[in-house]
Amino acid sequence: MKKYIIKRLLTAIPVLLMISVGAFIMMNLAPGSPTDLYVSPDATPVQIEATRRALGLDQPYHIQYFRWLGRALQGDLGINYSTRYPVLPILISRIGPTITLMGTTLVFSYLIAIPLGIISARKNGTWVDNLLTGGSFVGVSIPNFFLGLGLIYIFSVQLRWFPTGGMSELGGSGGFLSAIHHLVLPVIVLSAFYIANMTRYMRATMIQVYGENYIRTATAKGLASEVILTRHGIRNALIPVITIIGTDLPRLVGGAIVTEQIFQWPGLGRLTIMAIQQREYPMLMAITVLSAVVVLFANLLVDIMYAVVDPRIKYN
Amino acid sequence: MEDRTILEVKDLAISFQTFEGVVKAVRGVDFTLKKGETLAIVGESGSGKSVSTKAINRLLPKKNTMIESGEILFEGTDLLKLSEKEMQKVRGNDIAMIFQDPMTSLNPTMQVGKQIAEPIVKHKGVSKEEAKKQALDLMDLVGIKNPTENYKSYPHQFSGGMRQRVMIAIALACEPKILIADEPTTALDVTIQAQILGLMNKLKKELDTSIIFITHDLGVVAQMADRVAVMYAGQIVEHGTADEIFYNPMHPYTWGLLASMPTLDVGQTELYTIPGSPPNLLHPPVGDAFAPRNEFALEIDFHEEPDMFKVSDTHYAKTWLLHPSAPAVEPPEEVRRRKAKFESLYLGKGEINEMGGEALGSRS
Numbered sequence: 001m002k003k004y005i006i007k008r009l010l011t012a013i014p015v016l017l018m019i020s021v022g023a024f025i026m027m028n029l030a031p032g033s034p035t036d037l038y039v040s041p042d043a044t045p046v047q048i049e050a051t052r053r054a055l056g057l058d059q060p061y062h063i064q065y066f067r068w069l070g071r072a073l074q075g076d077l078g079i080n081y082s083t084r085y086p087v088l089p090i091l092i093s094r095i096g097p098t099i100t101l102m103g104t105t106l107v108f109s110y111l112i113a114i115p116l117g118i119i120s121a122r123k124n125g126t127w128v129d130n131l132l133t134g135g136s137f138v139g140v141s142i143p144n145f146f147l148g149l150g151l152i153y154i155f156s157v158q159l160r161w162f163p164t165g166g167m168s169e170l171g172g173s174g175g176f177l178s179a180i181h182h183l184v185l186p187v188i189v190l191s192a193f194y195i196a197n198m199t200r201y202m203r204a205t206m207i208q209v210y211g212e213n214y215i216r217t218a219t220a221k222g223l224a225s226e227v228i229l230t231r232h233g234i235r236n237a238l239i240p241v242i243t244i245i246g247t248d249l250p251r252l253v254g255g256a257i258v259t260e261q262i263f264q265w266p267g268l269g270r271l272t273i274m275a276i277q278q279r280e281y282p283m284l285m286a287i288t289v290l291s292a293v294v295v296l297f298a299n300l301l302v303d304i305m306y307a308v309v310d311p312r313i314k315y316n
Numbered sequence: 317m318e319d320r321t322i323l324e325v326k327d328l329a330i331s332f333q334t335f336e337g338v339v340k341a342v343r344g345v346d347f348t349l350k351k352g353e354t355l356a357i358v359g360e361s362g363s364g365k366s367v368s369t370k371a372i373n374r375l376l377p378k379k380n381t382m383i384e385s386g387e388i389l390f391e392g393t394d395l396l397k398l399s400e401k402e403m404q405k406v407r408g409n410d411i412a413m414i415f416q417d418p419m420t421s422l423n424p425t426m427q428v429g430k431q432i433a434e435p436i437v438k439h440k441g442v443s444k445e446e447a448k449k450q451a452l453d454l455m456d457l458v459g460i461k462n463p464t465e466n467y468k469s470y471p472h473q474f475s476g477g478m479r480q481r482v483m484i485a486i487a488l489a490c491e492p493k494i495l496i497a498d499e500p501t502t503a504l505d506v507t508i509q510a511q512i513l514g515l516m517n518k519l520k521k522e523l524d525t526s527i528i529f530i531t532h533d534l535g536v537v538a539q540m541a542d543r544v545a546v547m548y549a550g551q552i553v554e555h556g557t558a559d560e561i562f563y564n565p566m567h568p569y570t571w572g573l574l575a576s577m578p579t580l581d582v583g584q585t586e587l588y589t590i591p592g593s594p595p596n597l598l599h600p601p602v603g604d605a606f607a608p609r610n611e612f613a614l615e616i617d618f619h620e621e622p623d624m625f626k627v628s629d630t631h632y633a634k635t636w637l638l639h640p641s642a643p644a645v646e647p648p649e650e651v652r653r654r655k656a657k658f659e660s661l662y663l664g665k666g667e668i669n670e671m672g673g674e675a676l677g678s679r680s
Contacts, residue, residue, distance in 0.1 A: 124379075125379065212420060213415060213417055213420040213421040214420065214421055214422055214423040214424070216375060216415065216421070217415065217421045217422065217423070217431075217483070217486070218423070218434075219375060219407065220373055220375060220407055220408060220412065220413040220415075221407065221408035221412075221434060221435040221438065221486065222404045222405065222406065222407035222408035222409055222435060222438055222439060223404070223408075223434065223435075223438060224404060224438075225400075227438075231426070231434075232423050232426070235423075235425050235426075236423070236424065236425055239425075309425065310424070310425060311424070311425060311470040311472070312424060312470065312472045
């Protein structure tokens with residue numbers, strides 16, 4: 001297992017390099033240049049050229065890339081063009097809020113969706129199941145911006161129960177309760193999809209598991225239905241569900257772009273939009289590579305989890 | 317063999333609600349099982365043999381199954397009237413089952429030893445350590461080598477034959493009074509099949525368990541059964557002792573089954589097959605369900621369902637051919653050969669397992 005993990009980590013290196021090259025190429029293929037935004041409209045070509053040189057944009061692309069790579073390997077991810085402030089501290093300051101938001105969302109969603117999926121499967125074909133399946137359909141279909149704006153209108157503007165956005169009150173000292181208060185609406189908006197999605201998967205998986213012969217064997221042993229569910233049903237249903245959790249995990253850092261924008265949440269999602277709009281190349285490179293690292297790590301974690309849950313899976 | 321009835325199925329009728337309509341899978345089945353006896357239920361796919369036995373342990377899906385009529389009396393108690401909780405005490409404890417497909421009948425994420433120990437903890441109320449000890453003994457009993465090591469194995473590490481041994485160990489864990497084996501060897505190759513059947517026979521003798529053995533393989537029946545019930549289209553069409561069914565069959569369907577068994581005779585070039593296919597039980601036919609495929613069918617077969625005629629105290633067949641006013645018919649050659657053997661055997665009181673032995677390992 002140790003060997004397998006080391007091997008996977010080593011193979012991640014070329015993958016990350018390729019992703020960074022790809023991201024770099026795509027960024028430079030996009031029309032426009034960062035200098036367009038930082039130079040006054042009536043600047044002379046000489047002034048523009050000076051700015052480009054100052055940002056290192058006058059160099060050939062491959063030189064630019066290797067300079068970036070060389071610095072990145074030493075922990076220097078470059079500077080933000082507009083603020084001349086290093087990328088890394090900004091990035092780090094934005095990770096916390098996003099993980100708080102998405103972590104809460106995912107944990108909340110799974111806690112609700114897994115039992116709902118099981119209930120839906122066990123009540124397969126009844127009105128309870130129809131209600132849950134219908135609800136899930138709405139949940140996966142409804143766009144975040146629509147749900148977000150709707151909830152803000154009802155609960156913030158009309159009822160004034162929750163703030164319209166942000167992570168803490170202006171001038172407030174923050175604190176746990178304030179954070180929860182600010183989290184409620186964005187978490188609900190984000191959870192709609194994750195709850196619906198996971199409920200559907202859990203339902204489908206449980207129905208499939210309950211059609212398996214080993215459930216019939218467990219019944220024929222005279223076990224109580226709760227024991228069959230927990231000991232024989234859920235354990236086997238977890239295997240496919242881990243895959244879904246694995247695809248959800250990378251969204252811990254990149255899953256809330258639209259919702260963060262709607263709720264003015266100071267996380268990575270808003271940072272990404274800002275970086276794209278302002279052509280902050282170093283910031284975009286950093287965000288892309290960070291997302292890639294999280295995806296690769298989540299994949300590895302899923303593969304390890306498989307081996308933990310399913311004795312048939314062994315890595316050598 | 318004690319002459320004590322342990323299970324009595326009376327007029328059992330079961331239907332399934334499907335998208336196409338109501339399928340009458342079992343249409344009035346009666347049979348009894350005595351202590352220590354092996355009853356084989358034979359018939360082709362869809363004849364209702366699995367359904368009627370799954371009904372005994374109430375393993376049919378509740379959602380679309382309708383028990384139209386009947387009683388299943390286990391030691392005098394109607395199992396169909398028990399609550400789910402009471403039924404759990406019967407399953408695995410008094411009545412245990414072995415299924416057709418050992419490859420998928422074990423939980424892939426649970427150690428096999430634990431799967432064997434599970435019903436022991438549940439029904440005997442013993443500690444986990446004691447259950448483990450008993451599970452290890454059971455593994456030894458069913459011929460799993462190195463029980464202590466293999467206790468912690470997972471099903472995927474076992475072959476099909478070994479998994480079926482595990483299934484048998486699970487079924488025997490609480491010394492059930494009845495063991496229902498639903499085609500337990502169909503998925504196994506022939507040598508493993510012989511081992512498993514041998515094991516079941518040995519355990520039956522040691523534990524005095526009654527067995528209901530469901531199969532479509534007459535070779536297996538010859539090896540296992542004391543009595544045989546032949547099912548067709550949701551009904552028992554003939555039942556009797558193994559000898560009576562093998563050597564003195566009365567129902568044309570039984571004739572067809574026996575004639576379509578391969579034998580080791582030189583010169584037999586083509587295997588006999590029963591023409592046609594079984595009726596669709598969405599619309600069960602009027603009269604004898606076998607009539608359209610029966611070359612010996614009488615006019616009345618198409619209009620009226622035959623009664624169960626008595627051949628001997630132990631032998632009954634549901635065919636109009638046994639009616640006193642029915643014309644005499646000449647059964648197929650293979651059956652005549654068997655009947656001749658039957659007469660010589662019962663006149664000479666000789667050993668009667670010879671023909672059964674011949675049928676061993678062959679498949680219907």
